Amino acid sequence: MANQLSNLDQVFAALADPTRRAIVMRLCAGEASVSELADPFDMALPSFMKHIHVLETSGLVQSEKSGRVRTCRLSADVLVGAEDWFQQQRAVWEARLDRFEAYVMKLKKEKERAAAKRPSRTTKRKGS
Amino acid sequence: MANQLSNLDQVFAALADPTRRAIVMRLCAGEASVSELADPFDMALPSFMKHIHVLETSGLVQSEKSGRVRTCRLSADVLVGAEDWFQQQRAVWEARLDRFEAYVMKLKKEKERAAAKRPSRTTKRKGS
DNA sequence: TGTATAGTTAGCTTCATGGCTAACCAATTA
DNA sequence: TAATTGGTTAGCCATGAAGCTAACTATACA
Numbered sequence: 001m002a003n004q005l006s007n008l009d010q011v012f013a014a015l016a017d018p019t020r021r022a023i024v025m026r027l028c029a030g031e032a033s034v035s036e037l038a039d040p041f042d043m044a045l046p047s048f049m050k051h052i053h054v055l056e057t058s059g060l061v062q063s064e065k066s067g068r069v070r071t072c073r074l075s076a077d078v079l080v081g082a083e084d085w086f087q088q089q090r091a092v093w094e095a096r097l098d099r100f101e102a103y104v105m106k107l108k109k110e111k112e113r114a115a116a117k118r119p120s121r122t123t124k125r126k127g128s
Numbered sequence: 129m130a131n132q133l134s135n136l137d138q139v140f141a142a143l144a145d146p147t148r149r150a151i152v153m154r155l156c157a158g159e160a161s162v163s164e165l166a167d168p169f170d171m172a173l174p175s176f177m178k179h180i181h182v183l184e185t186s187g188l189v190q191s192e193k194s195g196r197v198r199t200c201r202l203s204a205d206v207l208v209g210a211e212d213w214f215q216q217q218r219a220v221w222e223a224r225l226d227r228f229e230a231y232v233m234k235l236k237k238e239k240e241r242a243a244a245k246r247p248s249r250t251t252k253r254k255g256s
Numbered sequence: 257t258g259t260a261t262a263g264t265t266a267g268c269t270t271c272a273t274g275g276c277t278a279a280c281c282a283a284t285t286a
Numbered sequence: 287t288a289a290t291t292g293g294t295t296a297g298c299c300a301t302g303a304a305g306c307t308a309a310c311t312a313t314a315c316a
Contacts, residue, residue: 013144086211
């Protein structure tokens with residue numbers, strides 16, 4: 001619902017940075033202020049804020065300022081949207097494997113049938 | 129097994145580009161040569177090759193040259209490795225929601241118990 | 257042997273990213 | 287009211303990413 005905007009370009013780009021992945025991981029455990037988030041990182045605040053901003057424009061994070069403190073929280077649906085992409089790819093991949101397996105089974109059966117017709121000319125041979 | 133090398137930085141960076149995601153999607157359906165892959169894209173070959181190279185160094189794609197044609201295939205395990213990251217985050221997120229829900233339920237019960245003790249002083253009130 | 261095909265290499269531009277410092281609000285707290 | 291805290295703005299720099307053209311190599315086909 002909220003992820004029409006979740007364009008994968010920005011989401012994946014956001015997640016390509018270890019600092020930002022760490023922020024996302026932290027926010028999975030609950031919301032936090034900017035300086036709480038920044039604390040573990042050895043980085044100037046303005047640099048850190050850029051990461052927050054990247055996360056916000058990707059839609060992964062939302063924030064709200066009250067008083068002088070800005071609180072950040074995760075948009076789980078955007079995260080899920082990205083996860084969906086993988087699941088879609090995996091579905092295609094697995095369908096292909098299934099088809100391939102079906103094909104191999106078919107070949108095998110045909111071979112067996114052929115072998116049954118002209119009985120035991122070549123025995124099963126193992127490839128190296 | 130093959131994804132000790134699958135560093136998420138490179139994998140997500142690779143997937144942050146629509147051309148490269150399209151390549152991955154294409155390869156989910158089966159292996160292909162470079163020029164087959166390049167065909168749908170309006171892009172000079174050297175530019176396209178850079179994308180292939182990014183995908184290869186991320187581990188998402190492997191390729192092999194035979195004769196003059198280079199055939200590319202997907203490394204599904206690397207894709208799955210990235211998917212795993214999302215599942216881990218979701219697990220943390222959902223655990224938190226569960227705790228929160230448990231907490232809300234506890235509060236609710238306590239309120240009910242308190243209400244039962246001193247019978248019906250204030251009826252349920254709706255906040256605006 | 258000559259020509260077309262499939263990639264590759266080299267080198268160039270342009271723009272985005274990730275980091276910094278310095279200076280600047282605007283709420284809180286003393 | 288003055289000082290501290292929490293964040294923001296502006297601007298600089300180095301690196302890397304994404305695209306291009308031009309020229310080249312090496313295989314396959316006629």
